[in-house]
Amino acid sequence: MNEILFSNQVIIYLLSEATLFFLLFIAFIISVKILIKWDFNSFSPTQFKLEKQAYLVSTITLFVFLIKFILLIYFVFTVDSISVLVPGAMCGAGVITANEYGTVLLGLKFLLLALLIFWFYLQFYDTHTKEHLYFKHKSWVFLAIFVFVVLELFLDFQYFLNIDTHQPVSCCSALFGQLEGANPLPFGLNIPLLLTLFYLLYILVILTLNLNYKVVYIVSNLLFLYIAYYAVVYFFGTYIYQLPTHKCPFCMLQPDYFYIGYFVWGFLFIGTFIGIGDVLSSLVIGIPNLKYQKITSYFLSLFVLLCTSYVAVYWLKNGVLL
Amino acid sequence: MHLLCGCLLAKKWSIIVKKLLPLLIIFVILGISAVIFISMAKNDQPMTIAKGNKEMKVLDFKLNFTNDSHCKMLIHEKRNALEVATPSGKTWFFDDPACMVEWIQDKSFKDSSKIWVYTLDTKRWIDAKKAWYGVTNKTAMHSGFGAREHKIEKSIDFNEMSLRVLRGETLDNPKIRKKLLGD
Amino acid sequence: MITVENLSKTFYNKENKSKILTDINLHIKQGECVILKGISGSGKTTLLSIVAGLDKPSDGKVLIDGDPISKLPDLFASELRAKKIGMIFQHFNLFEHLSVSENVTIPLIPSGLTIKEVSKNVERALKIANIYHKRSLVSSHLSGGEKQRTAIARALVANPEIILCDEPTANLDKENSLLFIETIKELHKMSKTIVIATHDPLFEKLDFDNRIIPMVNGKIVYE
Numbered sequence: 001m002n003e004i005l006f007s008n009q010v011i012i013y014l015l016s017e018a019t020l021f022f023l024l025f026i027a028f029i030i031s032v033k034i035l036i037k038w039d040f041n042s043f044s045p046t047q048f049k050l051e052k053q054a055y056l057v058s059t060i061t062l063f064v065f066l067i068k069f070i071l072l073i074y075f076v077f078t079v080d081s082i083s084v085l086v087p088g089a090m091c092g093a094g095v096i097t098a099n100e101y102g103t104v105l106l107g108l109k110f111l112l113l114a115l116l117i118f119w120f121y122l123q124f125y126d127t128h129t130k131e132h133l134y135f136k137h138k139s140w141v142f143l144a145i146f147v148f149v150v151l152e153l154f155l156d157f158q159y160f161l162n163i164d165t166h167q168p169v170s171c172c173s174a175l176f177g178q179l180e181g182a183n184p185l186p187f188g189l190n191i192p193l194l195l196t197l198f199y200l201l202y203i204l205v206i207l208t209l210n211l212n213y214k215v216v217y218i219v220s221n222l223l224f225l226y227i228a229y230y231a232v233v234y235f236f237g238t239y240i241y242q243l244p245t246h247k248c249p250f251c252m253l254q255p256d257y258f259y260i261g262y263f264v265w266g267f268l269f270i271g272t273f274i275g276i277g278d279v280l281s282s283l284v285i286g287i288p289n290l291k292y293q294k295i296t297s298y299f300l301s302l303f304v305l306l307c308t309s310y311v312a313v314y315w316l317k318n319g320v321l322l
Numbered sequence: 323m324h325l326l327c328g329c330l331l332a333k334k335w336s337i338i339v340k341k342l343l344p345l346l347i348i349f350v351i352l353g354i355s356a357v358i359f360i361s362m363a364k365n366d367q368p369m370t371i372a373k374g375n376k377e378m379k380v381l382d383f384k385l386n387f388t389n390d391s392h393c394k395m396l397i398h399e400k401r402n403a404l405e406v407a408t409p410s411g412k413t414w415f416f417d418d419p420a421c422m423v424e425w426i427q428d429k430s431f432k433d434s435s436k437i438w439v440y441t442l443d444t445k446r447w448i449d450a451k452k453a454w455y456g457v458t459n460k461t462a463m464h465s466g467f468g469a470r471e472h473k474i475e476k477s478i479d480f481n482e483m484s485l486r487v488l489r490g491e492t493l494d495n496p497k498i499r500k501k502l503l504g505d
Numbered sequence: 506m507i508t509v510e511n512l513s514k515t516f517y518n519k520e521n522k523s524k525i526l527t528d529i530n531l532h533i534k535q536g537e538c539v540i541l542k543g544i545s546g547s548g549k550t551t552l553l554s555i556v557a558g559l560d561k562p563s564d565g566k567v568l569i570d571g572d573p574i575s576k577l578p579d580l581f582a583s584e585l586r587a588k589k590i591g592m593i594f595q596h597f598n599l600f601e602h603l604s605v606s607e608n609v610t611i612p613l614i615p616s617g618l619t620i621k622e623v624s625k626n627v628e629r630a631l632k633i634a635n636i637y638h639k640r641s642l643v644s645s646h647l648s649g650g651e652k653q654r655t656a657i658a659r660a661l662v663a664n665p666e667i668i669l670c671d672e673p674t675a676n677l678d679k680e681n682s683l684l685f686i687e688t689i690k691e692l693h694k695m696s697k698t699i700v701i702a703t704h705d706p707l708f709e710k711l712d713f714d715n716r717i718i719p720m721v722n723g724k725i726v727y728e
Contacts, residue, residue, distance in 0.1 A: 040576070043511075045564045051576065052561070127578050188361040197357050204350045211343055216351075223354075 004085060004163045009078040014156060016071055020064045021153050027060040028146045035139050040131055054135065058123065061142060065116045072109050073262065080253050088168035092250035098169045101159040108152050110269065115145050117273040121281035134285060172248030185230055198224075198231040202304050205275075209293050214279045225272050228303070232264060236307040239314050240264075244322040264306055271299030371412055378407035378436040380447040383415055390417045392425035393463060402461050402469050404450055405438040419455060420465030420494075423487040439469040446471070455483040458493065458502050466493030466502070506698050507533040507556060507667065512565035514551055514723075525551045526723045529565070535666070536696040538689070540708050543720035549702035550595075552720070553671050556700065557590055558582045569667070587615065591660030595672035597652045599644040599659075605651075606631065606640040609658045616663065626662050634658035634688065650681030657688055668692060670701040682707055 004010055034050050034057065079102075080092040089095045096102035119141050126134040185194055201224040208217035233249050240252050240260060252261030275296035282290055315321055370389045372381050383405075388397045397403055397417040404416040408431040416422040419439065426432050437450035442459065450469065454477040459468025467483050478486070491498050509531040515524045526548045533539050541549045554560040556567055558574040567575045574585055599608050609630055613623045631637040636654040639647065644655060653673065660668055670689075674682040682705065690713050692699060701708060709717065719726040 043564065043566045043573075043576070045513075048561060048563060048575075127580060130572075130577055130581050132578065187358050188363075189357075190361070193357050193361050197354060200350055200354050200357065204347065204354065207343060207347050207350065211347070213347065216347070 002161055002163065003165050004082055004160055007078075007082050007085065009074075009081050010160055013071065013074055013078045014160065016067070016074075017153055017156050020067055020071070021149060023060050023064050024146060024149055027057045027064070028143070030057050031139050031142055035136065035143075038135065040135070054132075057142075058127075061119070062123065065119065068112070068116060072113060073266075075109065076253060076262075080250060082163075085165055086163060086169055087165070090251070091172055091248060091254060093172040093248050094169040095163070096250070098164065098167075099159065099162045101155050101162060105152070105155040105159050108148060108155060112145065112148050112152060113269065114273045114276065115141065115148065117277040118280055119145060121277050122285075125281065125285055125287070137284060172246075172251060185234060186226070189230075191235055194227065194231055195235065197227050199304075201227055202300065205300060206297055209275055209279075209290070209296055212288075212290065214283060214290075218276055218279055221272055221275055224300075225268065228268055232268075232307060236264075236310060238322055239310040242314065242322070260306075264303065267299045267303035267306065271296050271303060274299065371414055373413075374411050375407050375413045376409070376411040378409065378413075380405060380438045381407075381413050388415050390415060390421050390462075392416060392421040393418075395462070398462070400440045401442055402459070402467070403440045404469075405447075406435050407438070408435045418461045418463035418465050419450070419467045419469065419483060420461075420463055420487045420492055422450075423484045427488070441471045442468045444471040451480045454479060457486075461493075464492070464494045466498075506535040506537075506570060507531070507700070508566070508568040509552075509556070510566040510568075512552070512555065512567060513563050514548075514555060514560070515563045524723060526555075526562070529723075529725055531718070531725065533698060533700065535698055536693075538693050538699040538711075538713065538715040539701070540711075540715055540717045541700065541702040541720055542704065542708070542717050543702075544704050546722075547720040548723040549704075549720055550671050551723075553592075553669050553700065553702045557592055557669050558586050587612065587663060589665050590667045590669060591663065591665040593653075593656045593660050593668065593670040593673050595675045597656045597676075599652060599655055601645040602643065604641055604643055605636055605647070605655050605658075608644055608655055609640075609662050612659060612663050626664070627658075630658040630662040633661055633691070649676050649678070650684060653677055653681065653685060654688070657685075661692070665697075667698045667700070670699070670703070672703055672705075673701065674703065674705045674707065679707075686711065 005014075030053050034054055037046060038050055038054075039047055040051075076092065079095045083089040083091050083095050086095050086098055089098070096106055119138065122134050122138040122141055126132055126138050185191075189197065201220055204220045205217065205224050207213075208220055229249070233247050237247060237249065237252060238244050240257055241248075249265070250261070251257065252264060253259060254261075274292050278290050278292045278296065282288070311321070370391055372383070375381055383397070385400070386396050386398055389395065390397055391414040395417060397415060399417075402418060404419060404422045405413055406416070406422060406426060407413045410431070414425070416425065422437065426435070426437075429435075438447045439450035439453050440447055441453060442456075448469075448471050453469045453471060454473045455467040455469055456474065456477050457466050458476075459466055461468060465487065467487070470477060486492065493499050493502065509529050512526055512529040512531075513524065514526040515522050529552060541552065543549050551560065555562050555575065556569075558567075558569075558577070561575050566573060569585060569589060572581075572585060574582055577585065600611070603611075606627055609627050610623060613626060616623075618626070628637065631640055634654045634657040636651060636658055639651060644652065647655065653676075674685055677685060686707060689699060689701070690711075693713050693715075708715075
């Protein structure tokens with residue numbers, strides 16, 4: 001049996017995922033039944049029964065989705081902590097690439113995070129209308145989320161079951177280090193241009209969000225997310241590690257760096273998904289004004305400030321840049 | 323009075339700022355577009371894999387600009403360079419026969435691919451499986467296996483060369499070096 | 506003001522089900538005083554709870570000023586209850602450790618009113634219920650009648666249009682019951698819509714406009 005499965009973190013993680021899946025499965029069965037027969041204008045016993053069940057489903061779903069946020073962070077923590085069991089892995093980077101399921105699973109979890117935030121918005125708007133106007137929108141989004149959750153559970157088990165503790169994996173320097181002469185940055189950018197793009201996109205995101213240019217905001221925030229990943233890994237991360245050759249998105253999650261990675265990635269992803277969820281739900285539902293512009297702006301600004309502060313502090317202390 | 327003037331000024335300023343902000347957004351978008359297009363225009367990325375080579379023929383590649391898929395080093399010269407072309411159209415490049423042998427071992431297309439090698443004697447690309455390999459040549463990764471079209475003394479065939487690479491019997495191995503080259 | 510159409514309520518337990526209300530149809534106009542008369546178990550309290558939005562029916566409609574209170578999401582049902590309905594319970598349901606004025610203030614906490622406005626409303630309600638002089642006393646030190654008057658003040662503090670009373674005199678002696686009826690008379694003069702669920706015979710001969718609706722086994726006997 002795979003030693004990975006004896007790790008406490010993995011046991012807790014997999015049991016939690018399985019339990020949440022079971023709860024969601026119940027909610028799924030009830031949701032399908034409700035969607036088929038739902039007619040809010042009816043005062044029949046069936047409709048009253050459906051409304052009670054809808055409340056149950058919403059409660060289960062809300063609870064499960066809130067725990068899923070925490071489990072995403074716990075998944076990252078788990079992957080990082082089992083790096084000691086996997087030869088060659090110095091951090092989560094090596095463990096994630098230990099088999100073909102890891103990267104797909106991580107990507108799926110972030111997609112789920114985005115969908116969950118979108119569902120939260122629909123839930124909020126639905127419970128703030130007298131006639132549950134967005135009940136069907138919310139339910140369909142939930143059904144889509146459930147499909148991804150099924151896939152996620154499958155990948156969770158496949159991933160942890162297939163981590164071979166006898167097969168060495170690549171460490172982050174092999175994964176994120178550059179091919180001789182190669183440029184890993186997108187669009188052929190160099191570091192100065194990458195940073196210019198990073199800050200320009202940040203300004204664009206803040207402006208379009210606060211001036212309600214919804215579609216431009218979504219495009220610019222997604223592009224900012226993409227560029228920010230490279231900026232953190234290939235520039236800001238080197239100041240966190242204080243080593244110009246250390247390029248890794250995972251090492252900064254470790255206690256050696258005061259778990260700063262959780263804040264860096266947390267601010268970025270939460271800010272992005274709250275903002276995009278807000279805009280998407282306002283476009284889908286037809287609400288003119290955005291609700292959470294300030295929170296989105298704060299999270300993204302905190303992210304940029306945190307990254308920039310590492311460079312600034314290094315420069316102030318040493319008088320030079322790496 | 324001063325307070326009133328201050329309030330009016332602030333109001334006027336906020337109106338001006340509100341009108342200017344959309345213009346600022348346009349400038350920022352233009353700036354972003356400029357950065358991306360300039361970068362893409364001068365993008366010189368080394369090649370690692372070529373696509374579209376369904377005929378599995380030899381492809382031209384730029385020296386000092388193409389990476390060996392196994393050791394990730396740039397290929398500096400054609401001598402002993404290899405190309406592995408697969409039926410799917412992809413082609414990989416190597417700077418030493420040892421790199422190619424180690425890389426292709428776990429590939430599903432190991433037997434169906436066409437392997438080309440650039441020879442030392444005839445200075446042309448030939449089928450690597452039909453080439454002969456010297457054992458004491460100077461090669462990029464110090465394996466010693468120099469490719470030739472014509473057999474010479476002490477040269478070995480492709481299968482023997484592959485076996486020796488997998489057994490670690492290359493010039494990189496101090497015992498093998500001592501045995502083949504003396505002290 | 507209050508419309509009930511084809512209302513039914515069934516409680517389910519493991520072995521069987523009990524139909525508490527069957528096809529209730531009722532219309533109560535604004536400013537009307539209605540007495541739901543029936544013995545224990547006739548369904549009066551259940552009907553009152555459903556009208557107040559504290560419970561949901563199994564079938565049928567309940568409309569408060571056109572709003573279907575039984576189908577509103579919690580947020581809206583609570584808002585409707587807070588603004589339009591005041592309820593007086595059989596066992597008073599006061600916070601024993603709080604004073605009279607604190608108990609009466611509680612319904613106004615989520616209202617968004619300023620402290621000054623809240624104090625003004627509380628004082629007005631306490632005076633209407635004739636319990637202002639005991640406003641600082643802790644509820645556990647009050648007599649039954651005084652507790653009932655505190656409950657009345659609490660029901661009135663948000664100035665609701667509808668007052669619902671569930672067996673309001675069940676725990677009172679005759680003197681306090683008559684005092685309660687006098688208060689109801691004053692509320693009727695203030696054009697409040699009043700619905701009282703009771704089996705107290707004192708309510709059969711009120712000296713102000715009222716309508717008695719008898720209930721037997723979950724049904725209205727005649728309208």
